[in-house]
Amino acid sequence: MYDFWHKDGITHLVMADGLGHGNLAEIAALAALNHIRNNTDKDFADLFRGCDAAIRHTRGVAMGVARIDEKTGLLRYAGIGNTRAMIFSQEKMTRLTSNFGIVGGGFRKLFIEEKQLLPNDLVIMFTDGLHERANITAYDTQGDLMTLAYRIFQDYHIVRDDAAIMIYRMT
Numbered sequence: 158m159y160d161f162w163h164k165d166g167i168t169h170l171v172m173a174d175g176l177g178h179g180n181l182a183e184i185a186a187l188a189a190l191n192h193i194r195n196n197t198d199k200d201f202a203d204l205f206r207g208c209d210a211a212i213r214h215t216r217g218v219a220m221g222v223a224r225i226d227e228k229t230g231l232l233r234y235a236g237i238g239n240t241r242a243m244i245f246s247q248e249k250m251t252r253l254t255s256n257f258g259i260v261g262g263g264f265r266k267l268f269i270e271e272k273q274l275l276p277n278d279l280v281i282m283f284t285d286g287l288h289e290r291a292n293i294t295a296y297d298t299q300g301d302l303m304t305l306a307y308r309i310f311q312d313y314h315i316v317r318d319d320a321a322i323m324i325y326r327m328t
């Protein structure tokens with residue numbers, strides 16, 4: 158499950174995958190997205206610790222959050238568990254780091270990454286319902302993003318899992 162918000166020159170991209178499948182997984186993911194939406198003013202440590210505490214009553218989620226300053230192109234990213242995120246810049250893919258743990262079930266280390274985005278760079282986030290080895294360099298990355306997301310989804314989704322993918326293009 159994903160969501161995104163543009164507010165005061167800052168874009169947030171959030172990918173949250175509830176543990177397991179079905180209704181209880183959905184409840185966990187919704188709770189996580191809801192917490193992030195209401196706390197976008199917090200720094201990443203508080204954002205993740207706060208979310209971990211707020212959704213303790215759920216199964217928990219794997220989650221990645223990207224915060225992009227639309228003016229400067231500065232991106233901050235942190236992830237816990239096996240959601241994936243990468244930047245596609247000038248024909249090169251850079252994977253962003255996710256730490257071990259479960260948001261809502263505890264985690265130790267939160268590594269916050271900073272990257273400088275350039276115009277036309279892509280930020281691609283997806284759940285473990287897509288193969289980690291997804292190779293973005295093989296696609297037309299300059300065209301329509303819905304088409305790109307759909308192609309990646311078709312080529313790499315794991316048949317027995319649900320999956321979500323979100324792509325953001327820096328302007």
Ligand SMILES: [Mn+2]
Nearest residue numbers: 174284285286
């Ligand atoms: Mn999953």
